Amino acid sequence: MADRTRRQSPVLIVGLGRFGISLATQLVDQGREVLAVERDHGLVQRYADALTHVVEADATDIEALQQLGAQDFSTAVVGVGTSIESSVLVAVNLVDLGINQVWAKAINQAHGKILTRIGCHHVVFPEHDAGVRVAHLVANQMMDFIEFDESFAIVKMRPPRDVIGHSIDYCHPRRRHKVNIVGIKAPGGPFRFAQPETIIGADDVIIVSGHVRDLERFADYSEQKR
Template sequence: MAKLNPQSNKPVLVVGLGRFGIALSNQLVSQNKEVLAVERDRSLVQKYADMLTHVVEADATDIEALRQVGAQEFDSAVVGVGTSIESSVLIAANLVDLGVSQVWAKAINPTHGKILTRIGCHHVIYPEHDAGVRAAHLVSGQMLDFIKFDDDFAIVKMRPPRELHGKTIDQCQPRRRHKVNVVGVKSPGKDFVYAQPDTLVSAGDTIIVSGDVSQLEYFADHA
């Protein structure tokens, strides 16, 4: 196995250096995480060797190859392979069999995701679907960012609706009137603050709001 820093905060194993895998790996490195990337395409290994912590050329569909690079020593692993469902499933199954406690895998469709779940994959990611849903919310109204949870609960970053302009949270009563919570407010040139009843909201502010997706959509577009 490539030698990792024992002081590192939970190194991550990433299998596959396509667009998803390299974006994920670069973000982890920017967060000061050590990454061991496994890729069977030699040209990609050479391309990213100097950009990531460790890059190893290996075929992760072979459990012995994964064992040789020390996959069993990782707590978290991400399968970024998406072009071949068979390869993705084999790699995820290998990581589960090696005892990796948190296996994340990219799925290209619901059937692929169902198979990954049934073989024991702990987290299934649908990047294209999730990006499409997020973009639909962002292009249709005041929302600047959107994170949805499984139970139709979401947290959004947005411009404040007109009825909040120049008023405090207590005056507007968003929880009572719209069933959403204003969590925080960021004014231009000032630090983010958690919203209190007396927090004043201005037209140029950015607010963080949580609640049911349908209530958030109405609040963003009609309040």
């Protein structure tokens, strides 16, 4: 019940750069209430009608955050990225206010280490993560790539030619390639969980999980066989 309440509670976002506004608009689209704090007057005016609440204030000043009621939020995100000093000051303020979940954007590993040490609960590296993801998509037949840690990922891709027309049980992807086919989507249909008897079609899209290196080899194998 507590998790459900937290997911439905308003979110405080500091900074309306590309990362902040993208996050804020997505949350609003999902039905979440958002309070965005931005010290650039032009950005405040630009997004005033697009978000639930947009306030012009300097979040490096803890008193300004207190006046906005920041301490009443359970989740806050530091989207400041142009100034590491400002990012750290904002993050410290949010942690000191006792917010349960403080997320922060980091522009490099050193920045991320500082954010972690001052008490941020989650540190993200959007530019780095996007670069890693695109590199995998450019390098082979993957259509999408989600890495959960340094060794495990889930990808969306077209199937290799030698599995087309066969059931997953017949192909034995786990035994042959050390990957699992966990989902499949036929053209015009929804994704569904893969079953041992599921037949893979030529135009299907498959969801495959496994260690990153094995997935890369499977994707390269797919490219060679098509």
